[in-house]
Amino acid sequence: MTDAERIRRGRTSIWSKLLPDPGPGRLLVLCTAVASLGNGLYMAGGAVYFVRVVGLSPGQVGIGLSTAGVMALVLGVPVGFLADRFGPRGTTAVLALCKAAMLISAAFVHSFPMYVVMAALLGTAEQTGHVARGALVSGVMGKEGRVKLSAYMRSVFNGGFALASLAAGFVIAVDSPDVYLALFWGNAVAMVVVSGLYMRLPRVPRQPRRPRRNGGPSAVRDLPYILVAQVSGLARIGPTVLALGIPLWLVTHTDAPRAMAAWLMLINTLMVVFLQVYVARDADTVPGASRLQRWAFLVLAVACAAAALSGGIPGWAAAAVLAIATVLFTLGEIWGEAARWGLRYELAPDNAQGQYGGVFATGDALAVIAGPVLVTTVPDRLGLAGWLLLAALFMVSLALSGPAVRWAVRTRVSDSEESNLRDAVPTTTPRQ
Numbered sequence: 001m002t003d004a005e006r007i008r009r010g011r012t013s014i015w016s017k018l019l020p021d022p023g024p025g026r027l028l029v030l031c032t033a034v035a036s037l038g039n040g041l042y043m044a045g046g047a048v049y050f051v052r053v054v055g056l057s058p059g060q061v062g063i064g065l066s067t068a069g070v071m072a073l074v075l076g077v078p079v080g081f082l083a084d085r086f087g088p089r090g091t092t093a094v095l096a097l098c099k100a101a102m103l104i105s106a107a108f109v110h111s112f113p114m115y116v117v118m119a120a121l122l123g124t125a126e127q128t129g130h131v132a133r134g135a136l137v138s139g140v141m142g143k144e145g146r147v148k149l150s151a152y153m154r155s156v157f158n159g160g161f162a163l164a165s166l167a168a169g170f171v172i173a174v175d176s177p178d179v180y181l182a183l184f185w186g187n188a189v190a191m192v193v194v195s196g197l198y199m200r201l202p203r204v205p206r207q208p209r210r211p212r213r214n215g216g217p218s219a220v221r222d223l224p225y226i227l228v229a230q231v232s233g234l235a236r237i238g239p240t241v242l243a244l245g246i247p248l249w250l251v252t253h254t255d256a257p258r259a260m261a262a263w264l265m266l267i268n269t270l271m272v273v274f275l276q277v278y279v280a281r282d283a284d285t286v287p288g289a290s291r292l293q294r295w296a297f298l299v300l301a302v303a304c305a306a307a308a309l310s311g312g313i314p315g316w317a318a319a320a321v322l323a324i325a326t327v328l329f330t331l332g333e334i335w336g337e338a339a340r341w342g343l344r345y346e347l348a349p350d351n352a353q354g355q356y357g358g359v360f361a362t363g364d365a366l367a368v369i370a371g372p373v374l375v376t377t378v379p380d381r382l383g384l385a386g387w388l389l390l391a392a393l394f395m396v397s398l399a400l401s402g403p404a405v406r407w408a409v410r411t412r413v414s415d416s417e418e419s420n421l422r423d424a425v426p427t428t429t430p431r432q
Helices: 003-018 024-054 058-086 088-108 112-174 177-198 223-234 237-253 260-282 286-308 315-346 350-382 384-410 415-421
Strands: none
Touching: 024 058, 024 088, 024 112, 024 177, 058 088, 058 112, 058 350, 088 112, 088 177, 088 350, 112 177, 112 260, 112 315, 112 350, 223 286, 223 315, 223 350, 223 384, 237 260, 237 286, 237 315, 237 350, 237 384, 260 286, 260 315, 286 315, 286 384, 315 350, 350 384
């Protein structure tokens, strides 16, 4: 083999770790890459624009974001129904266009009420778009490829978001209203492009509406599935700890260098980009996803205990301990996300992936609504005891994880799911 061939094979190997094979999967990853760049620019620069130019307070900006989160949780299920009924490809494309429209409208926001409306609609289009896109991924990639592709998409999203956030730093340094608005318009153009790319994907057949008396699935009545969603959502408190709790703790309770906070997020980003696809290889069955979820809760509990040790020790030691805690939190994050994909897809009927995805998204409620307050106030006010309380929360989640999944498996009714479920419970277990 010549040197040129070795170099070419090495490059191919690197790209194969970051991109799926050519085809619909790679096109979906391209959509994610474009969207991540737009999101990174908006999230980093948008809040500064509304404070510096429009004149809102940081608290008012936070209210708009929280309103968006609550609306997205409420509307996720109806959007999931629409994705099943009218097809996930068109639904996802329309929501991308809705997001573009809201980004354009941001240029005309001049008051707090206008901002709340715009932010709520923008966040709703973004978050419910994830629900419809999940059904699209399932329909396009099928059982064999949907979890792995979700891992590729998350890996690429994190990389693109990080690059866009760095670019937004230059925009903030310029601090010009016109440049801020260029972020909005650039993101809007990106969403229009993404919408068009979605329509180039294979068409996923719509699911006909079936009355309950004829056996149509109903995610809102599937209590075992809802319980699995709520338990799985608790793992998403871990990334919130890392993004909010750890930096605040580092600055106020340790002697570690303040610049360490940025390095910790870099560790997290690099680990997600390069490890998410590798980790997700075991999550395409219910037993594998359930096992990863248990590992996620365990390592998150250990990470909280490790973070607690960083207070009251020399700065260099605190930095080392927080770096170790960051690695543990990130492992919990990538294991938890992989587990969520496996459980979300494999426990849902193939003809109702949209509505079941919307119900599964309700599991994020605690992490979205209470998570930021929980991870910033409990350790700050209680110190070591606060970190141990967070660790206890993850241990309780660990205890609930296995029984919740086993209950959901016992109540599945679709024989087509048997191959992925058969090892999750004893074969003699009766089905309800």
